[in-house]
Amino acid sequence: MNKDLKILIVDDFSTMRRIIKNLLRELGFNNTSEADDGQTALPMLKTGKFDFLVTDWNMPGMDGLALLKSVRADPNLSNMPVLMVTAEAKREQIVIAAGAGVNGYVVKPFTAITLNEKIEKIFNRLEK
Amino acid sequence: MNNEDKPEVVEITYLTQAYMNRLQSLNSAIESKDEETIINIVGELTTLRESSLYQELGMLTREIHDSITNFGNDERIAQLANEDIPDAKERLNFIVTKTDEAAHRTMTAAEETMTVMDGLSVEADAMRKRWSQFRNRELSKTEFILLSDEITQFFESVGLQGSTVNSQMTEIMLAQDYQDITGQMIKQVVTMVKEVEEKLVRLVAISGLADVPAAVKKEEAKVSNGEKAEGPQLPSADKEVVASSQGDVDDLLASLGF
16 A cells, blocks of 8 residues: 555544544554645645545534535545544444445544554555 | 322312202202292302312412412522523533643653654664674674664663653653543533423423423434434444444445445
């Protein structure tokens, strides 16, 4: 897996962004940026040449599902792999996220192993 | 139950007696074809029926009035609304700030420790390579003197870095002091919420909504829109609705062809 991937981490809680950033660094991904909601994230995605999006769902402004839909609707971004890391654990919601085109879904609280596993799975599938 | 029924039984007997008296008079008036008395007695019977209805209604009105007055006079409710609830909001906001601070403090200490440990392991690795060169007699005398100096410095640095790591660990431990204070505050808020709940239950009972089946009310309140984020679910949440672990999520996604 290419460890130089440029990754955008979107979460309204700075502690959670920091945890994800640290875990990604542990996994060898050092090229990360942060945004605190979809509204901030979307312009960054459009201009920042990101390879991978890790987003929370429940955020003020534009939430993660709306961000995911915007990404899928934008011809320049529609192929970007998206991993949702969220506390939203209702089956109905997971089905909706899957329908909206999410590539992986991690429920909080999560472990470094889970995060690594899901990221690897996403990229293995994309490489096929 | 029996105690509650008794006054009603007494009243029925009293009423029955009153009706029986009128009916006996009515009977004799009919026999004697006394039209005026018949009309009077029928009038009396109607009044008797109406007055007992009004009496019941009056008693009910009094009960409701008393309940509402007592509820309104409960100073505790005003205190809850004016002081306790704003106070609870402040406490909860304080908890958010406090836990946020603690998380950042902990992560800063952990990050600094990781940097120190990374540095040490890089240094040790370089030193190990030079050391095995020395053991294989691959180093010149000058190179060995240089290595010997580096080793001395490394020992000193390990001692210093060790105490840095130690103080970072102490910092991490101290950062956990939020648990005590926020735990106490959360308990205070829970006590307050419980009191408000009791008052609300009383209010619902007074307004007569208590008869609405609890399940129906819950159902009405919980009409949810799947696209809306709802935040974390309790561990006790309904397993049919909520995926309780990452394993559940993975199974669900696998069933959708992921």
